[in-house]
Amino acid sequence: MPPSEQKARVHFHSLGCPKNQLDTEVMLGALALDGYAIAEELEDADVAIVNTCSFIESAREESIQAILDVADLRDSGRLRALVVTGCLPQRYGDELARELPEVDAFVGTGRYPEVPGILEDVFAGRSRGIYVDAGRTHLYDHTSPRILIGGGHSAYVKTSEGCDRVCTFCAIPGIRGRFQSRTLESLVAECRDLARAGVKEVNLVAQDQTSWGKDLPGRPRLHSLLRGLDDVDGLAWIRLLYLYPTAVSDELIETLAAARRVLPYVDVPLQHASDGVLKAMRRGVTAERQWRLVERLRAGIPDLTLRTTFIVGFPGETDADFEALLDFARAARFDRVGVFRYSDEEGTAAQTLGRKVPRELARERHRTLLEVQRQIMAEKQEALVGSEVELLVEHRHMHGVAGRTASQAPEIDGGVFAKGSAEPGELVRARVLAVRDGVDLEAEVV
Ligand code: SF4
The missing domain is CATH 3.80.30.20 (tm_1862 like domain)
Structure with missing residues (x-):
């Protein structure tokens, strides 16, 4: 059966800001609805999709590096397709297509829902290479299928x-x-x-x-x-x-x-x-x-x-x-x-x-x-040491749980490591015991 019918396993590498993560989740939803399997690990995937960021120079460098990291796998035939999505192709689609021939398709910010169809094009050998509409970004809504990255809380x-x-x-x-x-x-x-x-x-x-x-x-x-x-x-x-x-x-x-x-x-x-x-x-x-x-x-x-x-x-x-x-x-x-x-x-x-x-x-x-x-x-x-805080538990680990307080936004504000037990997704009270590296908190569930 050709890969397009058997539906390949797709691995995403998502870079950049939370808005980009959300775009990745919407693409994952569209792919899953179309019958594609999602591979957590690159080794298990037939297709790699790198969702890029081009916010500033360092973000662009990180995105290019992420593409190069998988380009060899595509070159050697280990991957059946390599697709690059997001802000980088939206901005530099033509340039990238010239520099990175290993990439099967470049998809801009306005074409996210079309990714399953673009993969079909790639597998059928009719990829147009660049799928970018200038100055247009797709905005999902509540009816868009979506798969959350992370614990789901x-x-x-x-x-x-x-x-x-x-x-x-x-x-x-x-x-x-x-x-x-x-x-x-x-x-x-x-x-x-x-x-x-x-x-x-x-x-x-x-x-x-x-x-x-x-x-x-x-x-x-x-x-x-x-x-x-x-x-x-x-x-x-x-x-x-x-x-x-x-x-x-x-x-x-x-x-x-x-x-x-x-x-x-x-x-x-x-x-x-x-x-x-x-x-x-x-x-x-x-x-x-x-x-x-x-x-x-x-x-x-x-x-x-x-x-x-x-x-x-x-x-x-x-x-x-x-x-x-x-x-x-x-x-x-x-x-x-x-x-x-x-x-x-x-x-x-x-x-x-x-x-x-x-x-x-x-x-x-x-x-x-x-x-x-x-x-x-x-x-x-x-100043928080000794006080009680509310904690949203995100993971369990060997010595307790990890989570965040209401004053800690995901990914940017640090977290809390607390002794004691609780389930991921639970809101618990915790007493702050110490500060780690000036940012994270150590605590115990009370
Ligand atoms: S132009 Fe850029 S920095 Fe200014 S408000 Fe818009 S997104 Fe933010």
């Missing part, structure tokens, strides 16, 4: 796709296209289905969360979506990621403060804290306004966990700009901070800016800011 849910903003460093609008929201009904239906399937925690993702609804009839606002999701029985935690600083309304703050399931967790990427750099980034905000936002959030939301991300080494960033950023980070004492080093992105306005910061200096600023934040975070984590 936590899931990402995408509220929208694309971005209409004009941040000068960012290539996302060019890659993922114009902003498009999912409807409230579809999001509530998906969250209900996830809760019925045993999911306890939903993490809402988007490129620009705060614009949700602007393209829907009646232009509903994000807080009304959160109120709708807050009523979904069965879910314990709903976490909102990626807020745009100028669009955090009082209603949103009030909703976060009053919600039962939506967590008091705010992730608001500020990117910088010097007026000159913010202006060059075209963020539409001043440092003073960002400071007021931090104050409004802290005053309005009890037990707030406040996360942000910063970019260092943006073109023209002077020592004084960087000092302003450090002062801001020291004063604001964020609970979590992600730090990126600027890299030139093709097609962005920042790429054309002069006064580039030398790589070594950008590296040093990166290290300095991380160190400032490391100390702040270690102090904050130390």
Whole structure:
């Protein structure tokens, strides 16, 4: 029987952000519905699919390496097909096709549901090689089949796709296209289905969360979506990621403060804290306004966990700009901070800016800011020792369980290792005993 009929075993290597993981889960769902088997390990697979990221230079390098790692297997005939999906082919499809002849098909962000059919093309020897529509990204909905990666207790849910903003460093609008929201009904239906399937925690993702609804009839606002999701029985935690600083309304703050399931967790990427750099980034905000936002959030939301991300080494960033950023980070004492080093992105306005910061200096600023934040975070984590926290158990291990508190988003905020026993997916109380490496917590189930 040809592989297309017997349905090959497909292994996914998913890189990049949670939004990419979700796209992988939707492709897995489409493949499984079409009869393909999913192989956990590459060794057991007939087909490898690498879902790539092209967010910044380091992400692109990681994606290319992941493709090269399996290209030999395809070359030697050990794999029947190698497919590359996601942001990298969306951006560089033609170039990649020239450089990587081992790859059977490059699939852009708008063609995810077609992956089963594209595999059929590959097996039948009629692959077109590149399947990319410029400026278009597929947005799934509650009817899309999907297979969750991980333990099944936590899931990402995408509220929208694309971005209409004009941040000068960012290539996302060019890659993922114009902003498009999912409807409230579809999001509530998906969250209900996830809760019925045993999911306890939903993490809402988007490129620009705060614009949700602007393209829907009646232009509903994000807080009304959160109120709708807050009523979904069965879910314990709903976490909102990626807020745009100028669009955090009082209603949103009030909703976060009053919600039962939506967590008091705010992730608001500020990117910088010097007026000159913010202006060059075209963020539409001043440092003073960002400071007021931090104050409004802290005053309005009890037990707030406040996360942000910063970019260092943006073109023209002077020592004084960087000092302003450090002062801001020291004063604001964020609970979590992600730090990126600027890299030139093709097609962005920042790429054309002069006064580039030398790589070594950008590296040093990166290290300095991380160190400032490391100390702040270690102090904050130390203050938790002796207190009781709620823990979502994710795995059992030899000496107890591993999980996360409500203030720890998956993959980015560390975790908790607790003595005692509990089932994955259970919410338990745990007493914090110690801090590990300034980030993770050691605890015991009580
Ligand atoms: S809001 Fe985010 S995704 Fe949109 S352009 Fe700015 S950085 Fe990029």
